[in-house]
Amino acid sequence: MDPVIVVGAGPVGLSLSLALAGQGVPSVVLDEGPGKDEPRPARSVVLHADTASMAHRLGCTTLRDEGAYYAAWRTMRRGRDARRITFEDHPAPLHLPQHALTRGLRDAAAIHPLVRLITDTRLDALEQDGRGVTAHTQGAETTWWRGSHLVGCDGARSTVRKLLGIRFPGRTAVERHAVAALRTELPWPGEALLQRGATGEVTARPLPDGVWRLDWLLPPRGGLVTPDALVTLIRDTLAAWCGGTTPPYDLIDTGVHTLHHRLARRWRDGRAFLAGDAAHLLGALGTQGVEEGLRDAENLAWKLALDWHQGASEALLDSYEDERRRAVAARLRVADQALPALRGGGGLRGGGGLRTYLPGAARSAESLLTDGHLGRGALGGEPAYAPPVAVREVPTATEPGAPVANVPVTAPDGSTVPLRDLLGRGRLLVLLVAPGTGVWDRRHWLGAGLMPRLAAAVSALPVRAELLVADGYPGAAAHTVLLVRPDGHLAATFAGVRPAELYEAADAVRCGAPAAAQDAAPPLKETSVTPTGVID
Template identity: 55%
Template sequence: MDPVIVAGAGTTGLALSLCLARHDVPVILLDDGSSWHERQPERTVVLRPRTAELLARLGYTAVHTDAARWTAWRTLNRRQEVQYVEFDADAEPSPLHLPQDRLRQGLREALAGQELIKVAPGSRLYAFEQDEYGLSVHTRSAAGGSGPPDTWWRGSYLVGCDGPRSTLRKLLEVRFPGRTAVQRYAVAALRVDLPEPGTALLHRDPPGGRGSQVLARPLPRGVWRVDWSLPPGGQPLTADALVALIRSTLAGWCEGTVPAYDLLGSAEYPVHQRLARRWRSGRAFLAGDAAHLLGALGTQGLEEGLRDAENLAWKLAIAWHQGASDTLLDSYQAERRYAVGARLRAADQALPLLRSSGAWHTVRRSLLSGPMSRHTELLADGHLGRGLLGAPPVYDRSPLALTTPRGASRAALGSGVVAGPGSEAADVPVVALDGTRGRLRERLGRDLLAVLVAPGTGVWDSRHWLTAGLMPQLTAAVAALPTRTELLVAENYPGATAHTVLLIRPDGHVVGAMNGCRPTDLYAYADVARGGPPRQRPADEGAAGLGVDGPPDAGAPEVDESAGATAQLRS
């Protein structure tokens, strides 16, 4: 099989390449240099703990030390506190907040020593052709780049992680509808001492800023990112106006005194909301900003790009190693496009309400009682990872979750504390068959996981239970599954009874659960997870090609343009 070609070496492209390498899939990463910027301290990202764990598994082990964890979140209206959330490592872990350039550099450093990833610097996607055997991708040297001027690459799949102006999306003639500048902000990175270090603050109608809102979020080493909402369609903010805004905001938070501060960086930016019509076309896929733009009300577009990478990587890995059905490959669009679309719809519905000062003051007068308190929560949900704007996605409408094998039901999940297929798996302590102990999420990112809930195993050495109870039969059943699966044992699992067996996808979402060991049902669930049997591969699919000057190899199969696709950037 030929390598997977990833166009774009931004955060999503880097993460996808590392995910694929973790699945033992070779990658050609086309890096046109556009993702490298001068240091911009005001550009930051908020990550949920689950996403930070993904980055650590990919080799960016410093993510937890490079980021700030908030101690609390406050929402104020004028001088009145209307919401307070205190973070707890167990009950509600804090989001992580770090500079984007540090995240990008951490992923770049994780590429070092990755023999399966070939980086093509200075290479810009120009055209591609796909057929039933793979793709031929044509690159040209990026402006000022060091890449070869004219190169053809042969790949099995192509993923466009090439940003909002995606070349691949244009080549595929995929529409990118949505709205421009739904919100407009000024942002600054300040090194300053504020009264509540570690507490993120959303301030509605601050003193001297009636009708606006200010968001302050701590970063490491005494730095804060501060965002001010700006009137839509207004004039660009001048440097003097920005300084006046900073001073008035700091004075309002520091009892009328402006503390000493350093302005490390600033920018003015609009938030766009767009969603590509299609995310897959044959062997070509879109991910990250090439597929969606969001960011209103605290939704995190960069984090959604990382979720795209994790979701797509294991499916391409099955396709690369074993062959895949269209059901499996189509499930990437079905799951991720629906999840991102739900966030965009939630933001669209909430924005008119939250822009209304009348609705906000009604909330304040009602003392946050009844359903009106929801208006306040909407302001924070995207930042805190809650609700429709921020909670982890559930893929319960996926084609990989709609089929339940006969006799297997959600009843195995007991009281329903854990949702059914498509939900995110709980991170419980687990033991591998070799006696290794750890957390379930540490085992994600490679194989399917079969987890047996067996109370009592936590206090016994594995050699005592490997040959007892269900283990011999379950071990044999897991070994016979159509997709490589690792067997783990858990002392308990929320909502599950003893002898429950759960099947979990490499991206941490539940496939299904059953009581006891039923080899037929377990096989059926594994077959659902891979989208059914793979379509038959062409007999001669696959000599890997890493790049040659000139057109595709004359010995390659002839392109059938009626069945495949030919695309070229039109001047």
């Protein structure tokens, strides 16, 4: 079968190709660039628990060496500390330069036998039929490529989106930020900072080796930010944080970051899909467009893999757009509604107008902004998807459709790992909550209690599944069974072993059986397809 064609070799395209490879699906990644990125420390990304775990699973080795986990989050108001948050009970956000993330993913893709990277190659045409997509490129590889599917991960000016004729409405220049990466010593080593006051809003995020990224919110109708004006911002900000004296600093990189809010009308056209900045632009309140793009890749990969291996229903392929577009649209809606009040202070006293938009709006603007920066709440939390069938026989702390808790789990081979380490392999996960199994010998619990009957039920499911056990799960009673999607979202919960109901829920996850195979469309020309997907 032909590989998946991925257009664009940024973090989203590379993540998608690696996620497909992890599920046994080959891909060809068409990169318009030279295959390397200019180091830009002022252009960085923040990954939270789900996306950092995904990048780690995909083999990105730069997270540890070139990223920095926040030691704490500090908010200041008018030069004084207002709040300090530590991360004893929750994973800290990870901050790293975008070029480091891209390089780590590219290095992992370069050594994977199922990923083929093609650089200096530009897409200029695509055609579809009932069995696949044919794409034409110019450049280093001027040829036709044949793929089972095609995914446009080619950024805000997406060629794929334009060739498909998909509109990209939204708002331009929602906000502007001046950005600087510099090496200096601040009074709070490793701690991220949000300061709001009469002089405006500024954030500081740590990077390794004493480097910081500083962002200043600019006036909405301001002019150009000159080098002198930026140096003044840097010096005044550092002096305010360091007792009135500007400490020594080494300025590494600068820029002006303009935020746009746009959402493609459609994310699927037959066998072609959009992901990342090709599908959406967002970035206000600490929400990172790259992170949402990684979530696109996670959601789409297992659905394409299922279709590639055994066929999938049209409803399952449609569910990518249904779930991800709805989640991003909700984020954009909240940001667009809340921004004027948050930035201008209107309606914050006692909740005011924000009560309509955000839960807990009676809190301060700093608290609401902090939620966005730390990946919490409506402004920054992990998305939940409405399950096809809301099966919730027994309660847990996780609602159906929400991401599962990252509890330690034991597989039948006896290994114990965090639950999220087992995601992204194209399998459903069936988790039995069985207190005490962590101290049992594997030979005992595999044949004890509910396990033999549950193992038989799992082997009969219509989609590949893996059976796991855990000593406990938040809010779950003993003998609760959880059905988890390949991307880590909870599909259903059951009280004990219920084979028929478990089968029905698994079938709902795949949105029913695959549609009948379509007749092959007439070929475009007399061709032969090589194993790499190039049409000779």
